[in-house]
Each structure stands twice: as C-alpha cells, then as structure tokens.
Amino acid sequence: MDVSVVIPVKNGMPYIEQCLEALLEQDFTGNWEICVYDDASTDCTVTCVEGFIPRLRSRGVDLRLSHGLESGGVGFAKNRAVEMSCGRFICFCDADDISEPSRIQEQFAVADSQESPLVFVGSNFRRFPENSTERYSKWANDLSNEQLTLQVYTSHGPTLIAPTWFISRELFTKLGGFKDDVRTGFAEDLEFFYRALDLGHVSFCKANKILVKYRYHPGCSSFGVSEDTIWNMRIDRFRRCxxxxxxxxxxxxxxxxxxxxxxxxxxxxxxxxxxxxxxxxxxxxxxxxxxxxxxxxxxxxxxxxxxxKIPCEKSVTNAGAADIDRILSAPSCDDRGVGRMARFIGWHYRRAGFGTRHHHRHYGVSTTPSPEDSFRIKITEIILRAAxxxxxxxxxxxxxxxxxxxxxxxxxxxxxxxxxxxx
CATH class of the missing domain: 3.40.50 (Rossmann fold)
Incomplete structure (x- = not known):
C-alpha cells in the first residue's frame, strides 16, 4: 500500500461529507486507502462515513472505519486512525478540510523522491472563508524548505501546517505517534513536530502548491489550546535547543x-x-x-x-575629529541610517556623562582627554552599545x-x- 489517508473525527457533520467527496476526486494512480476513526461522535458522522464505503470501493479505494465509545482527544484519535492503516506514507486529513484533486499525487511525488526514509512533507493551502488568518496563511505559504526548520518558535505553530501533513510511516513509528494522554487543551501537533525536529536526519519539505482548503470556524480543535500553553512549549524548546x-x-x-x-x-x-x-x-x-x-x-x-542598527565599526573607530563631525552631521536616507543614529546615540550618551572625568576613568583614561579623543570614546561607545x-x-x-x-x-x-x- 502506497498511501493511507487518516481522518480523525468527532461530530464531523456537516463538513465530513465535503471532505470525503473531495477524496473521491483524487487523481492518484497508486494504491491507497482511507482510515477513519470516530472519537465518540454524538451526531450522524458514522452513518455519513458508512455511506461513502461503496462509492469508494467502486474506485478501488478501501475505507476502514472504527468507532470509539468514549472520547480520547485529538492525539488519541489520530493514533487510532494510524493503527488501522498500512500505507508506506500517511496522509493526514482533517474532517473539516478539503483536499485538492492532485493532493495525494503531488505529495507522494515529493515524499518518494527524498533520500531519507524519515520524511515530513506539507503543502501550501488556502484558508476559507477567504482572507481569514491572512497573515498566518502568507507566512506559512511563503516559507522556504530551509525556513521550515528555522522559524519554529513563532506563535503560528508548526511551519508545516498540520492539515497538510504527509509523512513516512517509518518516521511516525520512530516518534511513537502523538502524545495522547492529555485529552483537551494540548497542542499535540506542535509537540509531535518538535519531536520530529529533535530526531535528526528527517527530510522536511513541502509541495509548493495549494493542495488543501483549510477551513476556519469556531469549532476548530486549535481553539481549545490556550496561547499560554503554546508559549510555554516554545520557551521550553528554545531553552533546550x-x-x-x-x-x-x-x-x-x-x-x-x-x-x-x-x-x-x-x-x-x-x-x-x-x-x-x-x-x-x-x-x-x-x-x-x-x-x-x-x-x-x-x-x-x-x-x-x-x-x-550597527554603525560601521572601522570607519567610525578610526575617524578623527573632523571625520566624526562629518558623520554626525550626515543626513540619513531613511531616518534610520548610520548618520541619524550616530547623532541620536551620541546625544544620548553625552547626556549620560560623556566628557566627565568619572566616565573617562571608567575607560582607563586618567586625565580629561582632548576633544578629538573624547569624540573617539563617544563613537566607540556607540559601537559597543549597538545590537x-x-x-x-x-x-x-x-x-x-x-x-x-x-x-x-x-x-x-x-x-x-x-x-x-x-x-
């Protein structure tokens, strides 16, 4: 089996129907299956999913369905769905999102071309309703493959967006699945992503095409995770790594x-x-x-x-009094250039005590320096105090x-x- 599409769901109506309709339109030419784990829904989600079984079977796609009597949470449901599957790659699909017809084919091609058996693939996406979370969408879609492992401490969460995940079974097995002992209020996708980063030798990449329509609505599971929880997870990893x-x-x-x-x-x-x-x-x-x-x-x-802003160290440090006067009076091109900041910080530190005997003793100067030396000390101080x-x-x-x-x-x-x- 090439690909297993796994769908964890709880009370997925009315969105689950659109999700499965989109999967019926996939143009993937390999062998694939769909595995749905229902996390104790109280609506008609199970009945809806069962109605798609014959339609998918006619397309040569097997749909496996399991139903829990008690809700175990998002991480638990994802693990149970994966346990039902057998594909070499696992395609995660949220019940409220819609996969473009080429999604599986495009992500399979990217994943299958990687040298490492530990593969973590995502894709670009489109939010709907249109323009919801506009900044977030732009940030995620504009990331390069290199930035996927660098910009991992922003409040946006994983750089590869969870509804677009397409990973190798070997990676999932090595990670031991999702942390599932916390039922609510836990960012299981971010915790999983961080462990994948820590594992090493994982190929992180994405298909640079919009392959998922990512729905924004009040019932999203991400709304159940507090900002403080995510902040603390980011701080902990920053301190550690x-x-x-x-x-x-x-x-x-x-x-x-x-x-x-x-x-x-x-x-x-x-x-x-x-x-x-x-x-x-x-x-x-x-x-x-x-x-x-x-x-x-x-x-x-x-x-x-x-x-x-850091001034140019060599030209400033080695300048004489005349050169420093020129630097301090030079207009800046955008109000944030070296000229502007040299004037501003020079003024700031004159107020802080430049030119006093106490200040020069602090820098090992036993006598009051000449004006030229004084200027040199001021400019050197700017350099030392810049970021x-x-x-x-x-x-x-x-x-x-x-x-x-x-x-x-x-x-x-x-x-x-x-x-x-x-x-």
Whole structure:
C-alpha cells in the first residue's frame, strides 16, 4: 500500500461529507486507502462515513472505519486512525478540510523522491472563508524548505501546517505517534513536530502548491489550546535547543513581547542576556530595562536598551575629529541610517556623562582627554552599545510595514545562527 489517508473525527457533520467527496476526486494512480476513526461522535458522522464505503470501493479505494465509545482527544484519535492503516506514507486529513484533486499525487511525488526514509512533507493551502488568518496563511505559504526548520518558535505553530501533513510511516513509528494522554487543551501537533525536529536526519519539505482548503470556524480543535500553553512549549524548546549554543544573546524588542520573553527565562538563563535592542527612539532614550520584583520590592535585573542598527565599526573607530563631525552631521536616507543614529546615540550618551572625568576613568583614561579623543570614546561607545548577534527577535513578522524584514536583510546575519524569530 502506497498511501493511507487518516481522518480523525468527532461530530464531523456537516463538513465530513465535503471532505470525503473531495477524496473521491483524487487523481492518484497508486494504491491507497482511507482510515477513519470516530472519537465518540454524538451526531450522524458514522452513518455519513458508512455511506461513502461503496462509492469508494467502486474506485478501488478501501475505507476502514472504527468507532470509539468514549472520547480520547485529538492525539488519541489520530493514533487510532494510524493503527488501522498500512500505507508506506500517511496522509493526514482533517474532517473539516478539503483536499485538492492532485493532493495525494503531488505529495507522494515529493515524499518518494527524498533520500531519507524519515520524511515530513506539507503543502501550501488556502484558508476559507477567504482572507481569514491572512497573515498566518502568507507566512506559512511563503516559507522556504530551509525556513521550515528555522522559524519554529513563532506563535503560528508548526511551519508545516498540520492539515497538510504527509509523512513516512517509518518516521511516525520512530516518534511513537502523538502524545495522547492529555485529552483537551494540548497542542499535540506542535509537540509531535518538535519531536520530529529533535530526531535528526528527517527530510522536511513541502509541495509548493495549494493542495488543501483549510477551513476556519469556531469549532476548530486549535481553539481549545490556550496561547499560554503554546508559549510555554516554545520557551521550553528554545531553552533546550538554542541557549546551550548561545552563552550571551540580545533580545530584540524592549516592549511587551520582549519583556515577556525575558520573564519566561530561568534566573540562570537571564544571565545570558546582554541587553535589549529596539528601533523605537522613546525606548532607547529610556536607556534601561528593569525587571521589578513586586513581592520583594526590588529591581532584580537592569539591562541596557540599545539600537538595532550597527554603525560601521572601522570607519567610525578610526575617524578623527573632523571625520566624526562629518558623520554626525550626515543626513540619513531613511531616518534610520548610520548618520541619524550616530547623532541620536551620541546625544544620548553625552547626556549620560560623556566628557566627565568619572566616565573617562571608567575607560582607563586618567586625565580629561582632548576633544578629538573624547569624540573617539563617544563613537566607540556607540559601537559597543549597538545590537550584535546572536539575537532572539521578539517582533511579529509582517507587522512593521516591512521595516523588520528590511533591517534583518541589511544586517547580513544568518537565520538560525545569528538570530531566531520568537514572536
């Protein structure tokens, strides 16, 4: 058997009928079957599914149906459906979604072409009603195969969207299936996806075609999982998989999301944070992030807030007083260039005490320096206080009018090594 389409369902009416009608239209030329596990439905889901058995059989497709007397939850239902199947590849199909006629054929071709026996394939999708979760859909559909294993800490969940999953049975077996001991309120798809990432030697890829119509409605099982649950799962994996290779790092976002990320870290991991960075001049003028312990009435952590944009180190550090005057007076092309930020941060740190004996003693200068030396110290301070990788970017993608994406592209940093999105 080439492919098993598995459908976990509970109270799937009226959507299950559309789901099965779409499967009748599949143009796959290999051997395939459909395995439906009904998780104790109280509507007429079972009767509806049974009505499709002769129609599918006439197409040479076997439909297997099993019915539970007590609901075990989404992960439990998925595991039971897979247990009924025997295909080399497992195509997951949610009862409320619609597969395009070429879905199985397209995903089978991608999966079968991979060298690794551990294959995890997804596809692009279309949300309906139209324009529901527009940002989410754009993010997922635009991901490259490389980004599938990099942008795994966003609030969107798995980079390969669960209703599009098409995986090898060998991978499913190695992972031991879905965690099914929690009936409700658990993101079983994200937990499964993270374990697949941790396994190693898994080929993650997708068919870059819209192969699934992904329905958005209030009854979606994803609505039963709290945002806090998903946040904690992301934090736990970040601490386990990223921080061991980041002895020091910067948090990009001195606002609400960045503060929440910092507060979610352990006390030990908070010591790794060098500073916060931002592009909001009001936050940068504030100068410091303070983590206040309400119970003890004491500031536990105090970290500087710097700008994201990094001035050119060589040209600034080696400049004389005349060159520095030129840099400080140079207009910027977009209000965020080196000229603008050199002026702003230079002014900020003059207010903070540049030119004083105390400041220069701090940098090992025993006497008040000349104006030229003073300028050099100021510009060097800008460089030392600007953001540097690695960074965790706690800013939502596609929410800044392209500014975030532009700044990241200009930095020439490498995603996964120099920065990770956590938004």
């Amino acid at each position: 990223v921080l061991p290779r980041w002895p020091k790092f910067t948090i990009w976002n001195a606002g609400k999301q960045g503060k929440r990320f910092f507060k979610s870290l352990s006390e030990e991991d908070k010591r790794r944070v060098e500073c916060f960075c931002d592009v909001d001049e009001k936050k940068i003028k504030r100068g410091w992030f303070e983590d206040y312990d309400e119970a003890a009435r004491v500031v536990r952590w105090k970290l500087p807030i710097v700008h994201v 540097r990788p690695p960074l965790v970017i706690c800013v939502k993608l596609d929410m800044t009018g392209g500014d975030l994406e532009r700044l990241v592209a200009e930095s020439e940093w490498t995603e996964g090594r120099d920065y990770i999105h956590f938004s």
